[in-house]
Amino acid sequence: MNSLIEITAAEIQELANVEPKQASKRFELIATSMSDDQLVEVIEKMDIVTLTQINSQHDISCPSIMSELMTPEQIRDIVCQQPLYWEEKIKSNAEELMQHTFDFMTYLIRIQDSEEKQTAILECLAEDPAALFYLSIPFIELILGGSSGDDDEINDTFDDEADEETVGYSDWQADEEAHSLSIDDPRSLLALIRDRAPNVEKAIKNMLRNTGSDWQLIISQFASELVIQAKEKNQVTDEYAEVDDMFSFLD
Known part of the structure; x- marks a missing residue:
């Protein structure tokens, strides 16, 4: 055997x-x-x-x-390593980057056959800085951009109070069906995250608040964490040049 x-x-x-x-x-x-x-x-x-x-x-x-x-741990490690395999069109285009990370996270989370497994994956991702950065990328424009298709669906007030709770879309309703959100809508995935693991949604919002609205800063932080993860798991001696090139479109 x-x-x-x-x-x-x-x-x-x-x-x-x-x-x-x-x-x-x-x-x-x-x-x-x-x-x-x-x-x-x-x-x-x-x-x-x-x-x-x-x-x-x-x-x-x-x-x-x-x-x-x-396992949730294996999925977390994959998320941390996956950007090293991005195609050039993803590396060089912010919209492609958000769409790709959204698609990949949707694929990994929604395919699970139980809510418990989904929750375990989300909580495991949130424990790792690089994985949390990756998980947050699909929602950068949604949360920091302040764009919303329907004021009745979501409250897009960005609250800077230091209560660690009311930042970004604080009045999100967890029930995706309540607003007929399609599975290919980032708001649908964020609603699922809030329903399965509210603490993870809070971690995403707090992380984005801590970086302000500076896209370059949040991507730079993610890239730095990615390098650390890659070194630990692949024993890479110098990946900085590759990662710098990956995000050169933000310079």
Whole structure:
């Protein structure tokens, strides 16, 4: 049994190094002939680089068995590493950056089969500075930009009081259906976050308040945390140049 697990993990990792998208498809195919417990063991045998490559290349419009079986900690580590695999069009365009991070977070969170798992993932992300920065990116314009399509849907008053609660959209209603928010609307994901983990929504707002409305500052902080995470997990000696290039469009 252990031999089967190790062989399968090695096969997926080798394929991921060459063609991550094919590795994702291969894992989904293998999943049809293995139990969930076996698949969890296969995932545990893979390093974070492999898991990040596979999830970054997975078609996020389709369910992912791997994402469903990963632990909150594994998902957090993937979120911290995933920006290293952004395409150039994402690196060089703020709108693309917000859309991509929104799509990726929606994919990782909504695919989970229980509210408890969603909550655990959100709370795990909030515990890591780099992951929290990533989670916050889709909402920068929404919270700091003060734009809202309907005054009845949301209160966009930005409160600077130091009460750690009333900042940004403080009157958000957690029930997504109450305002017919579509799944591709960032407000829908933020509503889900507030419903599942109100403390995480508060952490997002407080972090954005602490950075003011300076886009460059918040992205710079995220980039710095990303470098730290990359060094710890990949033992990279110098990724500063790559990350600086990643966010050069904000200079």
